[in-house]
Amino acid sequence: MMPLSEICDLLSCKVFCCEELLDREIKYGCASDLMSDVLAYSRSGAVLLTGLANVQTIHTAFISEIYAVVFVRGRVPDERMIEVAITKKIPLLGTALSLYEASGILYSKGLASTMETLATVTRHE
Amino acid sequence: MNKSFTQTFTVSGNNFSDAGKISTEIKMILKQLGINSDIVRRVAIASYESEMNVVMYACKAKIVLDVDPEVIKIIVEDEGPGIPDIELTMKEGYSTATPEMRELGFGAGMGLPNIKKNSDEFTIKSDVGKGTRLEIIVYIN
Ligand SMILES: Nc1ncnc2c1ncn2[C@@H]1O[C@H](COP(=O)(O)OP(=O)(O)O)[C@@H](O)[C@H]1O
Ligand SMILES: [Mg+2]
Numbered sequence: 001m002m003p004l005s006e007i008c009d010l011l012s013c014k015v016f017c018c019e020e021l022l023d024r025e026i027k028y029g030c031a032s033d034l035m036s037d038v039l040a041y042s043r044s045g046a047v048l049l050t051g052l053a054n055v056q057t058i059h060t061a062f063i064s065e066i067y068a069v070v071f072v073r074g075r076v077p078d079e080r081m082i083e084v085a086i087t088k089k090i091p092l093l094g095t096a097l098s099l100y101e102a103s104g105i106l107y108s109k110g111l112a113s114t115m116e117t118l119a120t121v122t123r124h125e
Numbered sequence: 126m127n128k129s130f131t132q133t134f135t136v137s138g139n140n141f142s143d144a145g146k147i148s149t150e151i152k153m154i155l156k157q158l159g160i161n162s163d164i165v166r167r168v169a170i171a172s173y174e175s176e177m178n179v180v181m182y183a184c185k186a187k188i189v190l191d192v193d194p195e196v197i198k199i200i201v202e203d204e205g206p207g208i209p210d211i212e213l214t215m216k217e218g219y220s221t222a223t224p225e226m227r228e229l230g231f232g233a234g235m236g237l238p239n240i241k242k243n244s245d246e247f248t249i250k251s252d253v254g255k256g257t258r259l260e261i262i263v264y265i266n
Contacts, residue, residue, distance in 0.1 A: 034233055035229070035230030035231055036231055036232075036236060037235070038230075039173065039174060039239060040235050040238075040239045040242075044162075044163075052229075052230050054228075054229060054230075055145070056145055056230055056231070057230065059145030059148070059149055060145070060173070060230065062152065063145070063148060063152060063166075063169045063173045064166065064169075064170060065162075065166055088149070
């Protein structure tokens with residue numbers, strides 16, 4: 001658990017909307033550009049770190065109960081995404097860091113992964 | 126509390142800018158009905174992956190949300206190319222998505238398996254050249 005305000009400081013984030021919700025407690029970290037993965041494996045209450053900035057990112061966050069989205073590598077949400085995020089009360093933040101760096105920082109500060117580690121690697125043919 | 130409710134929505138294929146909107150509406154309706162949040166989340170995920178499939182692969186569809194005190198039922202009936210081999214499309218990783226669809230964060234072949242995972246009962250029927258019909262049932266208790 002970590003308040004969103006701490007994530008904001010650790011990743012030197014810019015806040016695009018819902019600044020009043022920065023006291024929200026975040027339970028897990030989730031890093032993915034693949035929305036199907038988020039829908040399949042993420043738990044309620046995670047922060048989503050992603051390089052994917054389109055309206056599907058916001059819908060996916062709302063549907064899977066992501067508590068905040070951090071866009072990595074300087075990606076910026078457009079007006080429409082911000083509008084949808086405000087109505088759904090999902091804070092949108094942005095960092096200049098890469099997905100790898102941003103995830104590594106939160107992981108090293110003890111934020112747990114939203115996805116369970118698979119027992120084995122299986123190969124799709 | 127009276128939890129009976131029915132509503133029909135229409136989705137048009139290829140309309141990527143609105144893709145997902147109906148499932149967010151469905152989620153808000155279920156929340157307002159006071160249904161348990163884990164159940165709402167499962168239904169919303171199944172609905173959203175179905176809606177994305179309509180937008181990506183079909184021409185248009187009707188989505189019916191039907192709630193009674195025991196079960197939530199979602200029927201997604203599309204007019205589209207249909208699915209020739211259902212067993213194959215249900216496999217994790219099978220996908221015919223284009224690069225444009227992948228850019229939206231979908232198209233990894235995980236939609237249908239995840240719809241099934243989140244349903245208590247799931248049926249899929251398809252007529253090649255006509256369309257596909259999904260029935261998703263989630264028990265409330
Ligand atoms: N409504 C549909 N109409 C026609 N084909 C579909 C439909 N839904 C799914 N498919 C086919 O099944 C495949 C697998 O679907 P899915 O599991 O959702 O994965 P994805 O959408 O990521 O490809 C799709 O790539 C597509 O070929
Ligand atoms: Mg799909």
